[in-house]
Amino acid sequence: MSLRILHTSDWHLGRSLFGRSRLHEFEAFLDWLAGTVESRGIEVLVVAGDIFDTTTPGNATQRLYYQFLNRIALSPDSPCRHVVITSGNHDSPTFLDAPKELLRSFDVHVIGAATGELADEVRVLRDRQGNPEAIVCAVPFLRDRDIRTVEPGESLEDKIRKLSEGVSLHYAEIARIADEIRKSLGAEIPVIAMGHLFTAGCVTVEGDGVREVYAGALSLVCSTAFPPVFDYVALGHLHVPQKAGGEERLRYCGSPIPMGFGESKQQKLVLQVDFEGRKPAVTEIKIPCFQPLERLAGSLDELSLSIAALRAAGSNAWLEIDYSGDEPPAVVQEAMEKAVAGSLLEIRRIRNNRPLQQALRQSATDETLQQLDPVAVFSRCLDAYGTDESLRPALLESYREVLRSIREEDVLAEKEAGQ
Structure with missing residues (x-):
């Protein structure tokens, strides 16, 4: 069984640059992305966080978002059967989650907040005949409260250790759930995980606006936090396209437009991932420059x-x-x-x-x-x-x-x- 997905993240819709609106760039990018989905026969689109640049996006920014989803999910000519969107640290989980039940009826799966029920983050995607074709572990941005308990008198070292352990435990448990589901289906279909975090050893560039996601613990997550059950891990948060831990299956696609002058010479990408059974093959697709x-x-x-x-x-x-x-x-x-x-x-x-x-x-x-x-x-x-x-x-x-x-x-x- 073959499956073609497209991995993107860190759109930061609504972001400005020294007071100058960049709405035309975001509009051009989303139009290009929709065209790429159509021309390349993309069946699943995954967006790994930071859809918006602020928790209160303006009306024009929201309009871009929903117009794009309408074109991708509702057009009879679109090859895309599923869209999976998770939150980033810039996003408002409640804002993203508000229309999720309506969007789910169009096979747009939005996971804005961790609920405590890890099974809520697991989606079995099915083809048009109803056959399972992939399992997506759609992990949203994990906030401090989602992954650790606060104890009186704990040190900064204790906090960092508990955060690291909390992220690892979250992915270990969700991997276990996904593996059980795959075995119950009796199908050798890929398990795709998503995450919005900073993996240790990865790089940023000056002026990209990447925030420290956990105070005092910027790069606490090791690539070993992602169990081998995951055939591909679609990561977001870092704006530089790169592999995490040097592994082909652990990828940051980066932001689609330069978020600051520090990224001005960087070639922006989205990643096409073709599966034959559970084996992924990654193709880097260059994004045009919409505003030099x-x-x-x-x-x-x-x-x-x-x-x-x-x-x-x-x-x-x-x-x-x-x-x-x-x-x-x-x-x-x-x-x-x-x-x-x-x-x-x-x-x-x-x-x-x-x-x-x-x-x-x-x-x-x-x-x-x-x-x-x-x-x-x-x-x-x-x-x-x-x-x-x-x-x-x-x-x-x-x-x-x-x-x-x-x-x-x-x-x-x-x-x-x-x-």
């Missing part, structure tokens, strides 16, 4: 030459500019805006280290950045800019308010992780 991102660095002359080359090529890239000279920020800003004026290029960010370098100029040979608190660094930046003294109190108070807001968000995130 370019990082430019250097002096004003070097940056101007780089921009001129992009203009000559007719590029419509969004630019992140890293200026390395001594000109004031206002001069750099004006020069860069003049360089892109009348072109398709768009500056999204200019990084100018001159004020910060001046602010951190050591007053003593043994002074280091680690010895300065954030307010002191900000105060020195104000000095470097020559800020009007009458404005300093308000600016400092605004900066302190930003710091308080960040700390409150961190505390809230830790509380949510521990619930």
Whole structure:
């Protein structure tokens, strides 16, 4: 028996880039993905978490999601018999789960939250004749409360150990359930597991927005957590396509578009997995670039030459500019805006280290950045800019308010992780 699945993850629908909407990119990607499903005869689509970038996606973002599911699941021309969607750490489990019973009637299986009943995460997929063709262990993002109990006086090491053990036990038990189901069916069909987590030894890139899923324990899950019962493990959370533990069956497909300039040169992929019986064969499918991102660095002359080359090529890239000279920020800003004026290029960010370098100029040979608190660094930046003294109190108070807001968000995130 043969089966063809497509593995994707980390769509992050609704994400912006330095305040710029990326709706057109997500729309283009989903249109391309639906076309790929149709042209390649994909029978099962699995999406391993982080469907949305926030827990409260906007109406336009939701519309993209449901229009895509409508095209994949309801079109009479679609070869896709099943869609399996699990939550990621960016998603709201309740938001994803809300329409799941309705969607299930169209063979769209959504698992937003772990319920405590592991059998709820196991789906037997059947062909159009009703014969079993695969078992999917659709494990959603496992929150702290799903996999460990809190005990008074436990240390950070205890917490990390219990989290690691909890993830491993969850997958061991769900593998046992899947194996029993496969034996009861009497069919040598593949068992496909899903997961949204950080596997030890895997890599990220700067600026990809990958969050630490468990406070203090970023990469606590070893590849040995996935029993050999699983013929293929479709992983999400990391934006770089890669194998976990070097195993062909344990794969991250990565995000479909660059989530930041750190991913701008990365070839994005979805993974086609063809099964003959239980043996998987993985094919990497390249995703087109829907919005080019370019990082430019250097002096004003070097940056101007780089921009001129992009203009000559007719590029419509969004630019992140890293200026390395001594000109004031206002001069750099004006020069860069003049360089892109009348072109398709768009500056999204200019990084100018001159004020910060001046602010951190050591007053003593043994002074280091680690010895300065954030307010002191900000105060020195104000000095470097020559800020009007009458404005300093308000600016400092605004900066302190930003710091308080960040700390409150961190505390809230830790509380949510521990619930």
